[in-house]
Amino acid sequence: MALAATQEAVEVVDLRTTPLRELNQRLHDLARAPGPRYWRILNPDGAHALACGLDADVEVDIDGHVGYYCAGMNKRATVRVHGNAGTGVAENLMSGLVVVDGNASQSAGATGRGGLLVVRGDASSRCGISMKGIDIVVGGSVGHMSAFMAQKGRLVVCGDAGEALGDSIYEARLYVRGKVAGLGADCIEKELRAEHAAELAQLLAAAGIDADPAEFRRYGSARRLYNFEIDNASAY
Amino acid sequence: MGAETAEQPWHLRESYLFPRPVIAEIQRAAREGIYDIRGFGAKRRLPHFDDLLFLGASISRYPLEGYRERCATDVVLGTRFAKRPLELKIPITIAGMSFGALSAPAKEALGRGASEVGTSTTTGDGGMTPEEREHSKILVYQLLPSRYGMNPDDLRRADAIEVVVGQGAKPGGGGMLLGHKISDRVAEMRDLPKGIDQRSASRHPDWTGPDDLEIKIHELREITDWEKPIFVKVGATRTYYDVQLAVKAGADVIVVDGMQGGTAATQEVFIEHVGIPTLPATRLAVDALQELGMHRQVQLVVSGGIRSGADVAKALALGADAVSIGTAALIAMGDNSPEYEAEYRKIGSSAGFYDDWQAGRDPVGISTQDDELARRFDPVLGGRRVANYLRVLTLETQTLARACGKSHVHNLEPEDLVALTIEAAAMARVPLAGTDWIPGVGGS
Numbered sequence: 001m002a003l004a005a006t007q008e009a010v011e012v013v014d015l016r017t018t019p020l021r022e023l024n025q026r027l028h029d030l031a032r033a034p035g036p037r038y039w040r041i042l043n044p045d046g047a048h049a050l051a052c053g054l055d056a057d058v059e060v061d062i063d064g065h066v067g068y069y070c071a072g073m074n075k076r077a078t079v080r081v082h083g084n085a086g087t088g089v090a091e092n093l094m095s096g097l098v099v100v101d102g103n104a105s106q107s108a109g110a111t112g113r114g115g116l117l118v119v120r121g122d123a124s125s126r127c128g129i130s131m132k133g134i135d136i137v138v139g140g141s142v143g144h145m146s147a148f149m150a151q152k153g154r155l156v157v158c159g160d161a162g163e164a165l166g167d168s169i170y171e172a173r174l175y176v177r178g179k180v181a182g183l184g185a186d187c188i189e190k191e192l193r194a195e196h197a198a199e200l201a202q203l204l205a206a207a208g209i210d211a212d213p214a215e216f217r218r219y220g221s222a223r224r225l226y227n228f229e230i231d232n233a234s235a236y
Numbered sequence: 237m238g239a240e241t242a243e244q245p246w247h248l249r250e251s252y253l254f255p256r257p258v259i260a261e262i263q264r265a266a267r268e269g270i271y272d273i274r275g276f277g278a279k280r281r282l283p284h285f286d287d288l289l290f291l292g293a294s295i296s297r298y299p300l301e302g303y304r305e306r307c308a309t310d311v312v313l314g315t316r317f318a319k320r321p322l323e324l325k326i327p328i329t330i331a332g333m334s335f336g337a338l339s340a341p342a343k344e345a346l347g348r349g350a351s352e353v354g355t356s357t358t359t360g361d362g363g364m365t366p367e368e369r370e371h372s373k374i375l376v377y378q379l380l381p382s383r384y385g386m387n388p389d390d391l392r393r394a395d396a397i398e399v400v401v402g403q404g405a406k407p408g409g410g411g412m413l414l415g416h417k418i419s420d421r422v423a424e425m426r427d428l429p430k431g432i433d434q435r436s437a438s439r440h441p442d443w444t445g446p447d448d449l450e451i452k453i454h455e456l457r458e459i460t461d462w463e464k465p466i467f468v469k470v471g472a473t474r475t476y477y478d479v480q481l482a483v484k485a486g487a488d489v490i491v492v493d494g495m496q497g498g499t500a501a502t503q504e505v506f507i508e509h510v511g512i513p514t515l516p517a518t519r520l521a522v523d524a525l526q527e528l529g530m531h532r533q534v535q536l537v538v539s540g541g542i543r544s545g546a547d548v549a550k551a552l553a554l555g556a557d558a559v560s561i562g563t564a565a566l567i568a569m570g571d572n573s574p575e576y577e578a579e580y581r582k583i584g585s586s587a588g589f590y591d592d593w594q595a596g597r598d599p600v601g602i603s604t605q606d607d608e609l610a611r612r613f614d615p616v617l618g619g620r621r622v623a624n625y626l627r628v629l630t631l632e633t634q635t636l637a638r639a640c641g642k643s644h645v646h647n648l649e650p651e652d653l654v655a656l657t658i659e660a661a662a663m664a665r666v667p668l669a670g671t672d673w674i675p676g677v678g679g680s
Contacts, residue, residue: 024458030397046437048451055389069442069455071389077635088442088453092386107442111383113427130350130383141282150436168435224430227415230269 010211011036016043020050027077046086055095066170072113090117106143109136112153120206120212124203125162128155131172137207147174148184156203158211166219170226175200176220177211186225192218259506271551272504273412273420275593276602277405277563282513284496284541285550287660289654289669292639301608307634311558313356313535314396314465314488317457320467321488322374322396323328324558325354326360326630327645328548330541330622331493331562332378334360336413336422336434337500337593338566339610340367341618342602345569348615349622351382353630358398358560359434361411363425364390365492371585376539379456381410382436384426388459396489397456398467399449401478401564402438404497404514404540406506407471411436414501417596419605441485446481453486469490472517472540473510479524483534484679490522491560494540498563500596500603514551516663522555531555547630553648554664561629568625569618580603 013023032056041062044050048067051060052166054077062070065083075094084102093112100108101130103121112134119127119136125143128136133152141159148164150172151187160178173196174187183189186207192200192213200213240246250256261272277416292631293299300307314321319338330350335343337360344367356374363385364377377394379386391397402408413422413434423430443452453466468482469491480491494514499507518538525531538551539560551559570576574587579599601613637645640652653667654660661668662675673680 014417019460021458025461028461049455049458052455053391055388068448068451071460072455073386073391075388087448091442093387094388108441111386124440130437132383148441149435156556172430226429228270228433 002204005110008038009036010038010040011038013040014042015047017051018056020047024049024052027051027056027058029055029059030054032057038123044083048086049154051077053235054079065102066106074098083203084121085119089119090115093117104138105141106140109134112136116128116203118209120209128153128172135203137203137209139207139209141178144181145184146170147187150174154199154203156200156207156216158209166221168225169219171221173199173204175221176212177216180217180219186222187219189224190218190220192216239623243330258447258472258580259332266460273414273501273594274591275498275500275502276507276591278496278507279407280508282496282541283515283657283659283663284513285547287515287656288550288664288666289365289656290549290553290636290640290652291654300641302635302638305638306643307632307638309519309630311535311646313537314467315556316534317397317486318463318465318488319463319464320395322356324374325560326417326626327552327633328542328557328626328629329355329537329558329560330357330565331374331497331560332358332360332376332400333562333566334362334500335365335368336360336362336417336605337424337603339595339604339613340365340421340603341610341613341615342566342569343368343616344371345613346565347373347621349378349565349568349626350374352619352625355626356395356664359394362422363387363529364393364484364514365425366617369393371615378469380436381386381438381440382426382434384436391456391460391464394464396465396467396490397460398469398543399453399456399487400403400469401449401482402471402493403499404471404493404495404511405471405499406502407495408438409502409506409510410438411485411515412501412594414596417594417605419607424519434455434675444672446485447641448487449481465489467537468627469493471497472512472514472520475512475517475520477525478530479521479536483525483530489535489537490525491537494538495559496520497539498566500592513663514538514542514677515660518551518554518556519664525555533559545629545634545636548633548644549636550627550653553652554650558647564568565622565625566602567615568621570621571598571602573600576600582673599654606670656673 003193039060044064045232046067052072055075059078067086069088071079073090078097080099085100085104089106090098091110093115097113099118104119104123106124109117113132120139127142127146137156144162147166151170157176161180161181164184166187197213243662351373358376376396380400465488467489468487470478472494495511535557538556598604653666
């Protein structure tokens with residue numbers, strides 16, 4: 001639900017007049033004391049570390065572009081960026097939802113351990129790098145080295161994927177609808193079975209993206225590099 | 237020299253280039269087809285604090301009475317930006333060592349020992365355990381490239397945050413916890429299946445270079461409401477530039493780990509051939525801070541081969557605010573103790589030589605995840621030994637400081653030192669003993 005649909009009061013904060021530190025502190029205080037549930041942030045102007053470290057059932061709409069690490073390490077909160085996001089949006093997300101209407105720079109959702117990140121546009125390189133349980137749905141394409149050393153969680157790419165997708169991947173599951181420029185070490189295409197189509201449909205629905213799961217291909221770990229063997233040295 | 241016998245064949249000459257250990261390693265490599273991975277730190281001879289001596293007081297300097305006059309040892313880390321700097325009673329901290337590399341009782345012992353004497357301990361790759369938090373009064377939480385177990389609640393529970401860029405045993409290298417050390421608990425903490433090799437990346441996943449690091453530090457401050465000091469740890473290589481860049485990026489405290497720093501599992505070739513020793517790294521770090529006018533504003537912690545109060549005092553005299561110990565703390569807890577000689581023999585090693593910390597078969601119960609072995613280690617006794625050892629280091633440091641007439645260990649200075657070798661004189665930039673010659677200074 002976007003904020004426009006709510007009848008409850010919305011706390012409006014203009015970052016041209018309110019320091020970022022003050023805003024983040026107020027949002028952090030919600031972990032310990034009740035306060036406004038709905039927030040609208042005006043004029044972010046590419047601010048870094050915006051709405052990061054939240055631990056409350058709040059909804060934060062940001063009208064504009066954000067810099068690095070927006071919504072980093074959040075728990076429970078919903079953050080919607082009505083613009084583009086810089087490096088590391090939703091990095092190490094623990095739970096909750098982060099939606100970027102525009103494009104996201106590199107390392108989107110890096111090391112995330114839970115929750116859902118939706119990028120409606122494209123995401124740059126290293127999307128989902130070292131992901132540890134987060135779900136990421138990208139409406140467009142992702143850049144090179146996405147899902148590098150991805151441990152857990154699901155990455156859904158409705159467009160194309162760049163070079164070295166899933167390099168040194170562990171147990172994360174990757175779904176790509178378009179072309180894959182190349183797979184990284186130990187990443188292979190796998191059969192997309194009914195249970196995968198079902199979880200993919202669920203992820204697309206959660207992201208609000210209309211796409212047919214049957215058009216996707218699944219990728220994951222061949223598990224050949226899980227324990228070092230000298231015969232695999234050329235793969236490293 | 238006695239007469240030649242079958243056991244002492246004097247006419248045989250061993251090669252300098254191919255001595256028996258080199259032959260053994262070549263043949264091991266040929267047999268196994270994989271490089272040697274081991275724990276511990278550099279074993280080669282390196283210029284170190286042993287190559288420096290203190291000039292005790294005499295007619296021109298006035299000593300303090302060793303048993304009556306106070307020589308303070310307190311240190312505050314993180315005074316630059318943090319709301320809550322760390323207040324330590326001694327300038328010796330416990331370095332980051334992971335749960336995974338070490339057993340839970342061993343981590344608990346480090347916390348107990350450090351807390352007993354009023355200093356800090358540090359997490360490691362793999363996250364923070366409840367035992368560690370419970371028993372560490374002051375705990376530094378590491379943010380590493382792997383981000384294993386990284387949790388904002390733990391960030392907020394920590395007393396300081398250490399962004400690890402590198403470590404002295406392997407600057408530029410990632411880490412590896414071999415599959416046989418991955419217990420159910422370690423696997424769960426790191427979000428990986430049990431029994432597989434767990435690689436730690438060499439680069440952080442969401443920042444590259446000093447400008448990004450500045451923004452990353454800003455994010456960590458925002459998440460923790462600017463309460464926690466932010467440390468930046470680097471392995472000693474281009475130390476002068478690294479320290480200046482870390483200051484620029486906003487670090488409160490910089491940790492410089494020389495190449496003698498220990499590791500749980502690293503390639504031998506990396507341990508012995510990458511990085512610079514702690515001695516020159518200390519001097520370079522202090523130079524960098526002084527040039528920026530930030531010496532004592534941004535605190536400097538030095539680690540890598542600290543064993544005695546003499547090492548501590550010399551590091552402080554060169555300008556460090558504190559030191560950090562890792563390997564020595566494990567040894568204090570019983571690692572490599574002759575008490576376990578028979579057990580070391582069973583696994584092909586010997587007390588004083590054991591460095592297979594990566595293997596998880598440590599008979600002392602420290603570098604293992606085997607429940608049976610870990611149970612051998614008593615965390616209360618281990619903590620007591622760590623505390624005793626830290627006290628001895630502190631007393632030794634005070635003894636040397638008093639002899640130099642200092643009422644606080646931080647008042648030790650380079651002028652109190654001379655070098656035994658030309659190399660150490662050049663690296664530490666103190667005169668060669670008996671001369672006023674500092675190689676490289678004044679065109680000499």
